[in-house]
Amino acid sequence: MTTLRAINITKRFKGMTALDRVSFEIRDGEFVCILGPSGCGKSTLLRSLAGLEAIDEGSIEIGGRDVTCAPPSERNFGIVFQSYALFPNLNVEENIAYGLWNKGLSKDEAAERVAGIIETTGLGCHSKKYPQQLSGGQQQRVAICRALVLNPEFLLLDEPLSALDAKVRLKLRKEIRQIQQRFAITTIMVTHDQEEALSMADRIIVMNEGRIEQMDTPQALYDAPVNGFVADFVGTANFVGADRAIRPESLCLSKSLSDNTIQAEVCDVEYRGAFYRIEVDTHVGHLMVDIPSQQSDAKVLRLGSRLYIDIPQDKVIM
Numbered sequence: 001m002t003t004l005r006a007i008n009i010t011k012r013f014k015g016m017t018a019l020d021r022v023s024f025e026i027r028d029g030e031f032v033c034i035l036g037p038s039g040c041g042k043s044t045l046l047r048s049l050a051g052l053e054a055i056d057e058g059s060i061e062i063g064g065r066d067v068t069c070a071p072p073s074e075r076n077f078g079i080v081f082q083s084y085a086l087f088p089n090l091n092v093e094e095n096i097a098y099g100l101w102n103k104g105l106s107k108d109e110a111a112e113r114v115a116g117i118i119e120t121t122g123l124g125c126h127s128k129k130y131p132q133q134l135s136g137g138q139q140q141r142v143a144i145c146r147a148l149v150l151n152p153e154f155l156l157l158d159e160p161l162s163a164l165d166a167k168v169r170l171k172l173r174k175e176i177r178q179i180q181q182r183f184a185i186t187t188i189m190v191t192h193d194q195e196e197a198l199s200m201a202d203r204i205i206v207m208n209e210g211r212i213e214q215m216d217t218p219q220a221l222y223d224a225p226v227n228g229f230v231a232d233f234v235g236t237a238n239f240v241g242a243d244r245a246i247r248p249e250s251l252c253l254s255k256s257l258s259d260n261t262i263q264a265e266v267c268d269v270e271y272r273g274a275f276y277r278i279e280v281d282t283h284v285g286h287l288m289v290d291i292p293s294q295q296s297d298a299k300v301l302r303l304g305s306r307l308y309i310d311i312p313q314d315k316v317i318m
C-alpha cells in the first residue's frame, strides 16, 4: 500500500503565500481531484508533490518515506499537462517509447512495453501516426500513455482536458477514468471544472486561496458542504440566512403560505431542458428554483408572477 501524505505544506512566492499549511492523505488506487478557482494554488500543489517546486515548510511522505527534499526522479510520478507537448517528429509509438529509451531499455524491450500499453488504451490504429495527424483528444491519450509506460506509482494530471472541446472532454473523462481503473494507479488531477471533478473523482480536495476548504467524496461535498464557499463552488447554492444554504432543486412550489413557505415574485426564467431555472425575489433575498419541466405551468414561467416557495428545513445545508 502506498499512501501519499502532505503535512502542513506551505509555499510562498516573494512573500505571497500560494499554499498555506495544506495537509491531506491520498490512499492507494484513489482518484483524487484538486478543485478550486483559478489562482487558488492547485498547480503549485501538484508541482510541489512532484518535486518540481521546493516547499518552504511542511513535509511530503510516500508510503511512509519522507520525500520532501527528494528530486522528482525519486518520487515516481508520471505527469501530464494541459499542453500535450508530444515530439512532432516522432510517431505515436516513438513518442510513448521515448522515456523508455532514455531509461536505457533496448529497442525491443521498449517496443514490447509500448505495444502493451497501446493495446490497453485503444490507440492501436494510430500507432504509426504523427502528432499533427491526431485530434487533441487522441494526443492527450498519447501523453497519458507516455506517462503510464514508465510504470509510475502516481499519475498527476494538470488540467488535462481544458484545451479540448466540450464533446471530446466528456468522452475523455470516461476514458481517463477507465484507464485509471484498469491500471489501478493512484491519480491526482487538477481541475477548475466542478462537473469534471464530481463525475471523475473518488474524493475531491476543494481549495481556496492556498488552503483546503474540504476534502471528501463528491456526494458528501454536495450534500454536506462545510461552508458557503464549498456549497457555492460545488454545485449551485442559494443563501437563506447566515451560513445557511439550499440547492435550487431542493426548493419547491407551494399552493399556500405556511411555516416554511415564503412569498416570491418571478424575475427571470431560463429553460434548461429537463428543468426550468426560475429566479425569484423574496424577503430572504434573490433565489434560484429549479422546477422539473413537467411540473411547470404558464403562471410559474411568467415574469412578475407571484408564487409561494417552500423551503424544506431538512434540505437546508450547513
Ligand code: ADP
Residues within 6 Å of the ligand: 013, 018, 036, 037, 038, 039, 040, 041, 042, 043, 044, 045
Ligand atoms: P491555480 O493552479 O489554482 O490556478 P497556481 O498554483 O498556478 O494556481 O498559482 C497560485 C498562486 O501562486 C497565484 O497567485 C500565482 O500567481 C502564484 N504563482 C504561481 N507560480 C508562481 C511563480 N512561479 N512565481 C510567482 N508566483 C507564482
